[in-house]
Amino acid sequence: MTRERRRRIVHTRRTATGLTLAGAISFLAGMTDATGLALTGDFVSFMTGNTTRAALALGDGNLRHAIILLSAIMVFVVGNAAGIVIAHFTERRTFVVLSCVSIALATASLMAGESLAMPRFYLIVAAMGMVNAAVEQIEGLPIGLTYVTGALSRFGRGLGRWIIGDRRLDWTIQIVPWIGMLAGAIVGALLAQIAGAAALWLIAVFAILVALATLLIPKRMQGRFNAMSSSPTRVK
Numbered sequence: 001m002t003r004e005r006r007r008r009i010v011h012t013r014r015t016a017t018g019l020t021l022a023g024a025i026s027f028l029a030g031m032t033d034a035t036g037l038a039l040t041g042d043f044v045s046f047m048t049g050n051t052t053r054a055a056l057a058l059g060d061g062n063l064r065h066a067i068i069l070l071s072a073i074m075v076f077v078v079g080n081a082a083g084i085v086i087a088h089f090t091e092r093r094t095f096v097v098l099s100c101v102s103i104a105l106a107t108a109s110l111m112a113g114e115s116l117a118m119p120r121f122y123l124i125v126a127a128m129g130m131v132n133a134a135v136e137q138i139e140g141l142p143i144g145l146t147y148v149t150g151a152l153s154r155f156g157r158g159l160g161r162w163i164i165g166d167r168r169l170d171w172t173i174q175i176v177p178w179i180g181m182l183a184g185a186i187v188g189a190l191l192a193q194i195a196g197a198a199a200l201w202l203i204a205v206f207a208i209l210v211a212l213a214t215l216l217i218p219k220r221m222q223g224r225f226n227a228m229s230s231s232p233t234r235v236k
Contacts (some may be wrong), residue, residue, distance in 0.1 A: 014221055019173055021094070021217070022135050022143050023180040024210050027205065029146040030184025031191065032105065032128055035199045040121045045128035045146040046175045047073050068118070075122045079129020083213035091219060097134045098211035101127045102204045109200035124200070149179045 029045050034042030048100070054069035082122045086100060087093040104127035113149035132145050151174040158171020191199035 004040050010214075015173070015220060017217060018135065018143075019176050021214065022145060023136055023176045024213075025098070025131060025145045026148070026177040027149035027165030027184035027187075028101075028207055028210060029128060029131060030181040030186075031203050032124060032184075032200075032208070033146070033181075034185040034188030036121070036124050036128075036188060039197060040079025040117065042069060042072065042121065044072075044121070044124045045076070047076050048147075048149055071120065072078075072125045075125045076129040079126035081129075082126070083130035086130070091193060092215065094113035094134045094214040094217075095211050097130060098207055098214065101134075102207035102211060103129050104130070105200050105207060109197060109204065112197065129170045143173070143177060145177060146181075148181045151175070151177045 029043070033043060033045045036042070042053070050069045050072055053068045057063075057066035057069065081226070083097050083100075087097055090096040104123055108120045108123045110122070111117075128146055133145075134142060135145060137143055142154075153169060155174040155178075158168075158174065161171070162169070188203070189200070191202055195202065
């Protein structure tokens with residue numbers, strides 16, 4: 001086997017593994033977002049939608065709802081930051097991040113009662129922010145797990161470039177998170193109808209199963225799913 005052929009095989013294997021993982025996590029995000037929307041009436045991972053709804057609430061004079069949504073956006077950002085910090089101090093980045101997400105969702109499922117509705121909502125939002133740190137790229141291409149608008153935009157731009165003559169097809173992977181999110185949202189909507197708030201337990205179980213599955217992925221391969229941060233410039 002030639003070195004070039006071996007490289008192609010390794011590249012294909014890494015891409016397939018990364019896409020499977022991204023699809024599974026997007027499925028998790030879709031389930032959580034649909035369930036969260038059914039339980040609270042607001043999005044838990046779709047911050048573009050929450051931004052627009054917050055603006056509409058302000059326009060209607062509904063300051064309370066606007067504050068809830070703007071706070072959710074801040075919590076989502078903090079969740080993303082927390083995921084990166086947690087991942088930085090662990091070797092099994094994806095496993096640890098998804099385990100934390102599972103614990104957060106399981107905790108949220110225990111928050112029954114009207115008085116805990118807002119804390120439960122924000123905990124789910126934080127978990128959905130955190131999940132984005134699990135996989136950031138696949139073979140150098142950025143991948144969104146909860147932000148499928150960006151994935152669809154990259155897919156559409158890639159399609160446009162293909163039409164005008166660019167025959168590279170790496171942009172096609174961007175459709176995977178959208179498919180995962182759609183399928184997960186359908187399942188999440190059904191779970192919310194059948195089990196109500198208890199659906200969060202089932203989603204937490206799915207999250208930990210995906211986390212355990214990542215233990216089968218070599219650590220070196222997992223490292224390629226993370227965005228490489230540049231070294232800080234030292235001030236002399």
